[in-house]
Amino acid sequence: KQEVTQIPAALSVPEGENLVLNCSFTDSAIYNLQWxxxxxxxxxxxxxxxxxxxxxxxxxxxxxxxxxxSGRSTLYIAASQPGDSATYLCAVRTNYGQNFVFGPGxxxxxxx
Amino acid sequence: EAGVAQSxxxxxxxxxxxxxxxxxxxxxxxxxxxxxxILGQGPKLLIQFQNNGVVDDSQLPKxxxxxxxxxxVDSTLKIQPAKLEDSxxxxxxSSLQFGEKNTEAFFGQGTRLTVV
Numbered sequence: 001k002q003e004v005t006q007i008p009a010a011l012s013v014p015e016g017e018n019l020v021l022n023c024s025f026t027d028s029a030i031y032n033l034q035w036x037x038x039x040x041x042x043x044x045x046x047x048x049x050x051x052x053x054x055x056x057x058x059x060x061x062x063x064x065x066x067x068x069x070s071g072r073s074t075l076y077i078a079a080s081q082p083g084d085s086a087t088y089l090c091a092v093r094t095n096y097g098q099n100f101v102f103g104p105g106x107x108x109x110x111x112x
Numbered sequence: 113e114a115g116v117a118q119s120x121x122x123x124x125x126x127x128x129x130x131x132x133x134x135x136x137x138x139x140x141x142x143x144x145x146x147x148x149x150i151l152g153q154g155p156k157l158l159i160q161f162q163n164n165g166v167v168d169d170s171q172l173p174k175x176x177x178x179x180x181x182x183x184x185v186d187s188t189l190k191i192q193p194a195k196l197e198d199s200x201x202x203x204x205x206s207s208l209q210f211g212e213k214n215t216e217a218f219f220g221q222g223t224r225l226t227v228v
Contacts (some may be wrong), residue, residue: 004154013223018136032215033217034216034217036219038130041224042221042222043116043118043203043219043220043221044203044205044219045219046156046216046217046219049216051126085142089154089155091154091155093215093217097165098156098160098167099145099160099168100145100155100157100217101157102154102155102156104152104153104156
């Protein structure tokens with residue numbers, strides 16, 4: 001059974017810092033991995049999708065990497081801004097289950 | 113492109129009452145998911161549809177929860193009777209069929225259910 005964890009659970013940084021959010025999964029037989037952002041009281045916004053054959057994806061100040069063999073993905077946010085404050089969730093889609101298994105999320109606060 | 117639509121946005125009911133949530137996925141998306149998100153936790157899959165067939169409902173509490181996706185488009189999730197522990201956000205998501213090149217999942221705004 002696929003299990004997904006995220007470290008840290010919460011993170012507070014001053015504006016302008018570069019930061020890394022971590023996601024670990026127990027079963028490397030994944031189809032793809034997706035990073036989401038969730039603002040309080042809102043749904044999930046897709047940030048990046050990495051296929052199992054890819055090593056990284058970039059969108060603006062965001063870069064996500066994937067290392068299937070070690071069961072890890074990282075989300076790198078460059079030059080953080082107060083508007084980046086949200087909860088970041090990673091979700092793994094397995095080859096067999098077809099659905100997305102989510103981690104608990106990292107709650108990010110970027111202080112002005 | 114229109115996103116995933118859900119209604120209502122908020123619902124407050126008393127325990128033992130029934131409630132229904134509606135979802136309209138992105139046009140052309142064969143796969144539809146219902147997730148339950150309890151405060152402070154990641155979403156947990158309740159049920160997954162491929163067109164109008166159920167792919168996975170192993171975590172759906174079938175004694176009180178039911179879902180259908182008639183005609184393979186809209187979907188309804190029902191809870192009857194509701195319990196206090198059902199208080200959560202219910203998220204609907206859709207994606208292209210598993211095996212397609214891009215199976216990025218898109219989520220609706222969710223329905224926040226409070227059972228009192």
